[in-house]
Amino acid sequence: MVLNHTVSIPDRYSVRFIYIVAPRILIQCLHKTTRPLTPVRGVEFFQGTLDSTDEIESARVFDTTLRDGEQSPGTSFSYDDKRQIAAVLDDMGTHVIEAGFPVNSDAEFEAVRDIASSTSTTTCGLARVVDEDIEAALESGVEMVHVFVSTSDVQIEDSMHATREEVTERAVQSVERVKEADVTCMFSPMDATRTDEQYLMDIIEATSAAGADWINIPDTCGVATPTRFKALIEKVCAHTDARVDVHTHDDFGLATANALAGIEAGADQAQVSVNSIGERAGNAAYEEFVMAVESLYQTDTGIDTTRIAELSDIVEDKSGMPTPGNKPVVGDNAFSHESGIHAAGVIENSDTFEPGVMTPEMVGAERKLVMGKHTGTHSVRERLHELGYEPTTDQVRAITRRVKDYGAEKRRVTVDDLERFASEVGLERESEEEEVRV
Numbered sequence: 001m002v003l004n005h006t007v008s009i010p011d012r013y014s015v016r017f018i019y020i021v022a023p024r025i026l027i028q029c030l031h032k033t034t035r036p037l038t039p040v041r042g043v044e045f046f047q048g049t050l051d052s053t054d055e056i057e058s059a060r061v062f063d064t065t066l067r068d069g070e071q072s073p074g075t076s077f078s079y080d081d082k083r084q085i086a087a088v089l090d091d092m093g094t095h096v097i098e099a100g101f102p103v104n105s106d107a108e109f110e111a112v113r114d115i116a117s118s119t120s121t122t123t124c125g126l127a128r129v130v131d132e133d134i135e136a137a138l139e140s141g142v143e144m145v146h147v148f149v150s151t152s153d154v155q156i157e158d159s160m161h162a163t164r165e166e167v168t169e170r171a172v173q174s175v176e177r178v179k180e181a182d183v184t185c186m187f188s189p190m191d192a193t194r195t196d197e198q199y200l201m202d203i204i205e206a207t208s209a210a211g212a213d214w215i216n217i218p219d220t221c222g223v224a225t226p227t228r229f230k231a232l233i234e235k236v237c238a239h240t241d242a243r244v245d246v247h248t249h250d251d252f253g254l255a256t257a258n259a260l261a262g263i264e265a266g267a268d269q270a271q272v273s274v275n276s277i278g279e280r281a282g283n284a285a286y287e288e289f290v291m292a293v294e295s296l297y298q299t300d301t302g303i304d305t306t307r308i309a310e311l312s313d314i315v316e317d318k319s320g321m322p323t324p325g326n327k328p329v330v331g332d333n334a335f336s337h338e339s340g341i342h343a344a345g346v347i348e349n350s351d352t353f354e355p356g357v358m359t360p361e362m363v364g365a366e367r368k369l370v371m372g373k374h375t376g377t378h379s380v381r382e383r384l385h386e387l388g389y390e391p392t393t394d395q396v397r398a399i400t401r402r403v404k405d406y407g408a409e410k411r412r413v414t415v416d417d418l419e420r421f422a423s424e425v426g427l428e429r430e431s432e433e434e435e436v437r438v
Contacts, residue, residue: 222251233265372407
């Protein structure tokens, strides 16, 4: 049964409340009458105060897990690690895989070369504006060479010990060399967000004229904010005919937000890393960027999102960097519920206390009801039913009290604990079901 009720709201909007009544579920949706609910990859978008979804039309994914991700302190991928991660990224439909820095070592060169020959996606190799680097990248057989050079005065003077004029000359020569080899060229003015703006535009124009296919704008030290970065990318797009790519770091926790701001401003592609690993605090997260584009912007990336959890687990294992439980999309808590109010709502309808437009199934994860200090009776009853019990209301309350007290001591409540609590209140199992973890 559907009931419509329309009311007038001052200024601009006419709002309709739609109540859809179905067994055990009541969904309330709020939306502008001029815009119908839009399906997102099979998931209904619940519109409300933030229902604008027309900011971007497309977004490409450039993965740098095997290059910048490996630069995380203490992380080192073996040849086999790189091949395995690259294979999954390729199967998922990732647009570009930056396989590494070919000149770095013989082992690195071999890994990049083998990834380039064994994957169907575009493979990229990194190179400084140095002849040896560029030749190694070209010899590795990659389809894209990513050349970079420092452009901020602090790096030019105190790291490169060069001048702006020398930097521009070397950048142009490097781009020309890559294009002579008939290979796609990406140019990065490193530390772009701390570079004098006029000089940044000058070197972008010079490398664009030299034939660069892509201009990447790196927020190397993570100092950008979404509004400022968006304005910068808009200006960059106005100074080049090349396609624009962004590379953002997470020093202030803004990497993914800045990457999305760059796409909104007209960039075609963002450089990301699985689990956000990378230099210092890391890069924009592959999983966060992809799912934000898919679910919040309602734009199809072409990525098989159902393998995101699998990919995250592999990178966590191979990198030796544990993924925090509260990590968006892939953390253990991303789709876990302990609070009584939240768990009760999720049992009734998962959209009550989850985004709705992103489900665990979409990323290859599972929803969990966690037992602990904040657990309520709905969650306890659900778990007891799964274990084959048919408790009375009083028994559920008694067991819930024990669960809360046990969890308050910072202890994890397991299936064995729950069965012990059931026994203590005289509850016997009436049917044998497969045991599940709590």
